[in-house]
């Protein structure tokens with residue numbers, strides 16, 4: 128099979144567990160556990176869960192219709208979590224990725240509380256260890272996502288688990304999910320400080336869609352090293368200056384923004400990345416949903432950005448270098464956690 132991998136290995140810092148599982152792996156998980164699926168034919172199932180440049184869906188619609196009722200459910204429990212983590216990480220290496228940060232909210236993978244959280248986390252770590260053992264040039268780590276829709280107490284438990292398993296490969300904390308009336312970054316200031324003191328690093332989903340525009344609060348109260356997406360900053364000069372001043376890196380996920388209608392079209396992506404370059408905002412390129420988006424693998428997204436004249440080969444190399452320099456993962460593959 129002909130591929131167009133860049134001549135250098137890639138680093139992926141922003142990919143979610145549920146949206147990084149290959150359809151065939153989802154299918155195996157479902158069949159082996161007897162899950163009833165909304166589509167009984169494999170190809171129909173793929174069509175149902177996949178978004179593309181011609182099948183777009185608003186983020187919240189995808190979440191409520193496909194992500195939560197189907198993907199989260201299928202990728203729940205120890206068997207699914209271990210298999211998924213192993214398959215995602217080994218598959219990433221076979222697609223030219225040598226550094227992978229994989230994120231998930233462990234409380235969304237414990238079958239609604241039916242499975243003990245430590246068992247779910249250990250399953251994830253076993254999957255990662257096996258991939259790291261088999262592919263010895265791969266480095267990887269796991270980020271735990273808190274949820275804006277969760278209570279503070281639930282999120283605090285996730286942080287405590289991240290601290291507990293930090294030495295085993297949980298490298299950072301993220302906050303994900305759409306804005307809610309009850310979530311305020313300010314309330315999480317001391318919890319994030321505690322996480323940092325324990326050696327965890329911080330990234331936060333923000334500035335992805337027009338209604339998730341809390342980047343100023345995120346910077347002030349949570350002081351993350353990186354921000355997931357952050358594309359709305361391109362429309363706020365003062366915000367870009369603040370990002371540069373603080374040395375925060377934006378994890379840009381171009382194709383994800385296109386298929387979930389966070390941007391109008393590819394020209395808007397072009398405008399955003401051009402604006403970031405002009406304002407010296409540092410960013411890296413990521414997939415967010417590598418298996419749910421058609422042609423969503425990282426090397427394919429590099430190719431798309433180059434083919435559409437959005438970034439040059441030199442820009443892309445620079446983005447990859449930015450990712451390598453801002454990773455939360457310690458060097459050394461498996462030995463980093465032994």
Ligand SMILES: [Zn+2]
Pocket residue numbers: 141143332355415
């Ligand atoms: Zn994301």
